Amino acid sequence: MKLSAEAFDKLQKVSTASLTSELLKLGFRNTFMRGVHPVRSASRLVGYAFTLRYIPARDDLDLEVEYDNWKNPQRVAVETIGPDEVLVIDARGDVSAASFGHILCTRLQYKGVAGLVTDGALRDTPSIRELDFPTYARGAHATTSSVVHHPVDFQVPIGCGGVMVQPGDVIVGDSEGIVVIPIHVAEEVAHKTYERDALETWLQHKVAQGASIRGTYPPDESTLIEYQQWRKSQEQVKTP
Numbered sequence: 142m143k144l145s146a147e148a149f150d151k152l153q154k155v156s157t158a159s160l161t162s163e164l165l166k167l168g169f170r171n172t173f174m175r176g177v178h179p180v181r182s183a184s185r186l187v188g189y190a191f192t193l194r195y196i197p198a199r200d201d202l203d204l205e206v207e208y209d210n211w212k213n214p215q216r217v218a219v220e221t222i223g224p225d226e227v228l229v230i231d232a233r234g235d236v237s238a239a240s241f242g243h244i245l246c247t248r249l250q251y252k253g254v255a256g257l258v259t260d261g262a263l264r265d266t267p268s269i270r271e272l273d274f275p276t277y278a279r280g281a282h283a284t285t286s287s288v289v290h291h292p293v294d295f296q297v298p299i300g301c302g303g304v305m306v307q308p309g310d311v312i313v314g315d316s317e318g319i320v321v322i323p324i325h326v327a328e329e330v331a332h333k334t335y336e337r338d339a340l341e342t343w344l345q346h347k348v349a350q351g352a353s354i355r356g357t358y359p360p361d362e363s364t365l366i367e368y369q370q371w372r373k374s375q376e377q378v379k380t381p
């Protein structure tokens with residue numbers, strides 16, 4: 142299941158805060174990842190989840206520092222994921238070693254992957270910050286992942302930052318963090334959130350000019366009428 146081009150484009154513009162509000166109206170309370178932050182401050186990310194699951198490492202299996210690119214699920218995932226997908230890693234929130242690094246991010250970027258989200262740590266973060274590739278993590282740790290993590294499978298349901306992520310869910314990131322939108326509601330949520338953001342921008346402008354929050358935020362009927370009239374006048378400006 143994929144979004145329309147219009148919905149995908151709208152998700153590039155909306156805030157994660159407004160997304161959580163629209164999801165809440167549909168009954169989804171747990172949609173924003175905890176403790177997962179952008180590595181670059183002005184980040185934006187939209188794509189479809191490609192999930193990768195790690196479990197705790199065990200010394201007899203994970204002492205290899207030479208990763209097998211044909212067998213290691215982390216490495217196979219990197220070569221399997223496609224354009225417009227987001228690699229979302231379940232690292233159990235464990236930041237006592239990295240979960241991914243700079244060369245692997247570079248490979249994802251070259252393949253047209255939309256971004257990377259992990260609830261573990263990243264290594265090489267100074268170099269990752271230089272890439273034009275949206276990356277979100279819980280922290281930084283210089284040690285390679287196999288010391289702590291055993292990649293076990295990919296494209297299965299996972300938890301990341303305390304939120305369920307199903308393969309194909311829509312992942313949206315801004316400089317606040319990451320929201321997971323279940324794919325079956327993503328089209329509706331994209332359009333509604335775009336409208337909410339437009340209204341909130343207008344309301345914030347009114348408050349900045351001195352309007353009381355009473356009657357403005359949330360908007361009462363007369364404020365909504367004023368907003369609709371303003372929107373109509375804007376459309377007329379666009380199409381004379």
Ligand SMILES: O=C([O-])CC(=O)C(=O)O
Nearest residue numbers: 241242243244245285286
């Ligand atoms: O060894 C790792 O954990 C991965 C790494 O450093 C990189 O991709 O640059």
Ligand SMILES: [Mg+2]
Nearest residue numbers: 242243244265
């Ligand atoms: Mg490295």
